[in-house]
Amino acid sequence: MDRIRIVGGKQLNGIIPISGAxxxxxxxxxxxxxxxxxxxxxxxxxxxxxAMLVRILxxxxxxxxxxxxxxxxxxxxxxxxxxxxxxxxxxxxPYELVSKMRASFWVIxxxxxxxxxxxxxxxxxxxxxxxxxxxHLQGLKELGAEIEIEGGYVxxxxxxxxxxxxxxxxxxxxxxxxxNVLLAAAxxxxxxxxxxxxREPEIGDVADCLxxxxxxxxxxxxxxxRIQGRDRLEGAVHTVLPDRIETGxxxxxxAATGGDVTLDGAKxxxxxxxxxxxxxxxxxxxxxxxxxxxxxxxxxxxxxxxETQPFPGFPTDLQAQLMALLTRAxxxxxxxxxxFENRFMHVQELARLGADIHLHxxxxxxxxxxxxxxxxxxxTDLRASVSLVIAGLMAEGVTTINRVYHLDRGFEQLEQKLxxxxxxxxxxxxx
Ligand code: UD1
Numbered sequence: 001m002d003r004i005r006i007v008g009g010k011q012l013n014g015i016i017p018i019s020g021a022x023x024x025x026x027x028x029x030x031x032x033x034x035x036x037x038x039x040x041x042x043x044x045x046x047x048x049x050x051a052m053l054v055r056i057l058x059x060x061x062x063x064x065x066x067x068x069x070x071x072x073x074x075x076x077x078x079x080x081x082x083x084x085x086x087x088x089x090x091x092x093x094p095y096e097l098v099s100k101m102r103a104s105f106w107v108i109x110x111x112x113x114x115x116x117x118x119x120x121x122x123x124x125x126x127x128x129x130x131x132x133x134x135x136h137l138q139g140l141k142e143l144g145a146e147i148e149i150e151g152g153y154v155x156x157x158x159x160x161x162x163x164x165x166x167x168x169x170x171x172x173x174x175x176x177x178x179x180n181v182l183l184a185a186a187x188x189x190x191x192x193x194x195x196x197x198x199r200e201p202e203i204g205d206v207a208d209c210l211x212x213x214x215x216x217x218x219x220x221x222x223x224x225x226r227i228q229g230r231d232r233l234e235g236a237v238h239t240v241l242p243d244r245i246e247t248g249x250x251x252x253x254x255a256a257t258g259g260d261v262t263l264d265g266a267k268x269x270x271x272x273x274x275x276x277x278x279x280x281x282x283x284x285x286x287x288x289x290x291x292x293x294x295x296x297x298x299x300x301x302x303x304x305x306x307e308t309q310p311f312p313g314f315p316t317d318l319q320a321q322l323m324a325l326l327t328r329a330x331x332x333x334x335x336x337x338x339x340f341e342n343r344f345m346h347v348q349e350l351a352r353l354g355a356d357i358h359l360h361x362x363x364x365x366x367x368x369x370x371x372x373x374x375x376x377x378x379x380t381d382l383r384a385s386v387s388l389v390i391a392g393l394m395a396e397g398v399t400t401i402n403r404v405y406h407l408d409r410g411f412e413q414l415e416q417k418l419x420x421x422x423x424x425x426x427x428x429x430x431x
Pocket of ligand 1: 131
């Protein structure tokens, strides 16, 4: 198992290219199941989760082709891939595959909409909380599906004549449930309205792609989506939007270490709230022509109080990274996690570096310390692991992060991107 070794205390200076967003890439790839034609996705990040989804889609019969690198193209620029689900050969998504990646549960929507049946394993437990799928199932039922749960699988069947439009009001904002209903509604008969839809930019990206494939969708970017389903959808070419969580992660890293970095290709409008919080901590944030510039040269890290919220609020996926930054603030900060009940596993690991964090229910109180000291730590989930990288970059001495496969799920070339900006970071392969 690989480890990451960090020698802390170095500033970050330079340019970091931002990759395509994992959380858009996955549902976009799943959208390929909706059509017999080819869906071409540009700027697809090289991530373990993407590779896993390729395997899962392959199991359903999706043909996958990757373009070679064009002359002059940077080695880390996103790939162009072609996904063709000419024939769906299997409507079952087995436990062995779905349990490895929660988002693969979302294949249920296109399988059901196109084939009339789907058997998809329940995703099961997850390190950051229970993460139920009741809202996904509510939405599919309202589109006419019969749903049964048997032996850990969801068995879904469309009514005679296929799924039909419906007026769905979600009692709670869910990214996954919104994706699921959006995908299914694109092939359902008539109009579907989703109220209290998630507004994350990745939902908008998937909706834009579905429009290119022939669906009619109004209200993109708002909490009310209106979808006119089609009998069939066509192929399309779509570019995956930049990863706002990767952007925020590097922005917080620069604020943590000091330095001056341009996040190339980043879109400030996708993470306005997080950038505002970053500015409150004393870092300077500027929108520039090609992305976002973040710098902090001396000056204290100011404490802040933040609550995670669905978009456009402060993203739960940046909570751990913000906490790492605040461990060295000149004062006491408070972070309340309102989305996932158990998303504080990084706290114990940050404490190993000397952080002073007190947990009470959904609230963490972070008392800034003068120094962090390097130590061996353990990655527990994707975003928590990267918070340990940020802490390691700030700490004196050597930090070793074990179980880095969590990082590979969602960060493309993390060590390369950071070391090119001066960080003392390397991967140690032990396998
Ligand atoms: C997605 C993101 C993840 C992010 C999360 C919240 C992807 C691949 N993953 O996850 O990175 O942290 O959004 O921004 O895009 N819930 C229910 N019932 C349901 C579904 C969800 O109660 O049927 C609850 C969840 O337990 C959680 C909250 O709703 O408390 C939000 O979850 P949701 O937005 O669905 O997250 P995911 O789509 O799983």
